[in-house]
Amino acid sequence: VSLNPTTLIANCWPQLHATSAADVVFTDADELLRFLSDAIKSFAQRFGVFVVRHTTRTLGQGTLTYTAPPRHLSTLHVALLETGKPLVASSTKEQEYRSTSYRTTQATAAKPIRWFYEDKEGTNVIGIVPVPGAADAGNHLDIVYHRYPCEIEEGIETIKTWGDYLEICALRDAYTADSDFSIPESAQTYDGISKIYEKVAEALYFKAQ
Amino acid sequence: VLNQLDDTNPGTHWTNAEVKHAINVAQRLFCLITLCHEKTVSFTITAGQAFYEISDQVTDFIAPLRVSFNGLRLRADTIHHLDLRSRTWRITFGDPVRYAQHGFDLLAVTPQIASGSDVLSFTYAAEPTEMVADLDVPDIEPDQQIHLEKFAFVYCLLKNGGQELKNGMPFLNEFLDAAAKYASFIRARSRAQRYDNMPIDLSTFERGRFELRLRNQEVEKRGTK
Numbered sequence: 001v002s003l004n005p006t007t008l009i010a011n012c013w014p015q016l017h018a019t020s021a022a023d024v025v026f027t028d029a030d031e032l033l034r035f036l037s038d039a040i041k042s043f044a045q046r047f048g049v050f051v052v053r054h055t056t057r058t059l060g061q062g063t064l065t066y067t068a069p070p071r072h073l074s075t076l077h078v079a080l081l082e083t084g085k086p087l088v089a090s091s092t093k094e095q096e097y098r099s100t101s102y103r104t105t106q107a108t109a110a111k112p113i114r115w116f117y118e119d120k121e122g123t124n125v126i127g128i129v130p131v132p133g134a135a136d137a138g139n140h141l142d143i144v145y146h147r148y149p150c151e152i153e154e155g156i157e158t159i160k161t162w163g164d165y166l167e168i169c170a171l172r173d174a175y176t177a178d179s180d181f182s183i184p185e186s187a188q189t190y191d192g193i194s195k196i197y198e199k200v201a202e203a204l205y206f207k208a209q
Numbered sequence: 210v211l212n213q214l215d216d217t218n219p220g221t222h223w224t225n226a227e228v229k230h231a232i233n234v235a236q237r238l239f240c241l242i243t244l245c246h247e248k249t250v251s252f253t254i255t256a257g258q259a260f261y262e263i264s265d266q267v268t269d270f271i272a273p274l275r276v277s278f279n280g281l282r283l284r285a286d287t288i289h290h291l292d293l294r295s296r297t298w299r300i301t302f303g304d305p306v307r308y309a310q311h312g313f314d315l316l317a318v319t320p321q322i323a324s325g326s327d328v329l330s331f332t333y334a335a336e337p338t339e340m341v342a343d344l345d346v347p348d349i350e351p352d353q354q355i356h357l358e359k360f361a362f363v364y365c366l367l368k369n370g371g372q373e374l375k376n377g378m379p380f381l382n383e384f385l386d387a388a389a390k391y392a393s394f395i396r397a398r399s400r401a402q403r404y405d406n407m408p409i410d411l412s413t414f415e416r417g418r419f420e421l422r423l424r425n426q427e428v429e430k431r432g433t434k
Contacts, residue, residue, distance in 0.1 A: 014227040015368045051312030084299030086292040159336045161237040183370035185421040192418030203409045
C-alpha cells in the first residue's frame, strides 16, 4: 500500500475546520506537506522502520570506499553478494591499529575481504578492508540499511495505520503553531496519541537488528 | 458518534465521512495496540532467494506472529544472529528453518529452497480493512467494537479543543483502558501459542499526557499565585 500525501492531507482538512485547501485558514497544503515530511523523517530516524536491501554497488580492484545507497541513514549489515559472506563492522581506528597500509592492501584468497567501516571517510561512504583484489572486481556488496523516505510526494510504502500516525503528527504541529489558530490542548492530545503509535513502533521495529 | 457529539445525522458540524475516518483511525489504532487481527496467508518463496519484501505479497502487514514451512515452524531470529550462526546462510540450500524480519518490510529466510518455488504459512498481525460503506462491519471482535466510538468521539472533538475536549478526555482513557485490557488478553494467548511478537504493555504509558489544562485555567492559576 502506497500512502499518497494528497490523501493524508485531505484527511486533515476536516480536523482543521476546512473541506479543502481552498477554504483553510492559518495553514495551507504546503505547510501540512512539510509537517508530514518532518514526521516521517523523524519516525524513520528514531525507530528504524524502513529497512531495505541494496545490491548494486560493484567492487573495483583497489577501490577502498563506496558510496552508500540512496537515502541512507545507517548501515545494518554488509555482505558480499556472490559468496554471501558477511563482513564484520569495524572502524578507521581499528584498521589503523591493525595495519598502516590497510587503505592499499588488496584482498587475496588467503586474506579475503573481511571488514567494512563507515567513519572518517565523509558522509554516506562505506569502506571495505582489505580493498578488493582482482578476483573480487565485478562482485557486489549486499547492504542492508536504514533508509528514510525523502520525497514524501512520491508516496510512502506502508500501511494506513502509519498514515494515521503521520496525520496526527501533522495536526499536532498545525495546532501547536504560535498563532491565533493555536489550540494547545488539542496539540497536546494529538501529541499524546502519537506517542502511543511510537511506543508500538519501538516495541515492534526498534529492536535488535 | 454523532449522537454523542450532539450533532444531527447526517452531521451538521461533523460530516459522515469525517466520523467514518475517525472510526477507522480508532480501529487501526486498536489493532496496532492489541495485534488482535490475525491473518494467515501463503507467502511464496523462490529457489535461492534469501530476502523478500513483505509488501510485495502482503499489503496489511504489521508484525509476524508465526511462520512455518511444510508444517514445521521457523524460528524467529535476526540477521546479526544468522551471520553468527553461519557465514553462508544467504546461499545455503534446504528447507527453511529460520527467518528474520526487520523494519516494516524486510524478510530474510534461511536456508533457501533449492528449486522452483514453494510457500510459507505466514501468520501475522494485520491492519483491519478500511470501512467505507455505512453498513461495513469492523474486523475486530463484536465485544470490542463498542470502544471504537469512544476514541472516534474524542478524535472528532480535537478540532474544537477547549472545555468540550477536556470533558471528552475520559472517553479516550476508557478506550485506552479497553485496549490495554484486550492487549493483555491477547498477550496471554500469544504466549500460550508461542507467537513471535506480542502486543505492547500500555500500563507503562504515561497517561498524564492526556491531562489537559486549558488556557484560562493557566491564567487563573497564575493569578492566584
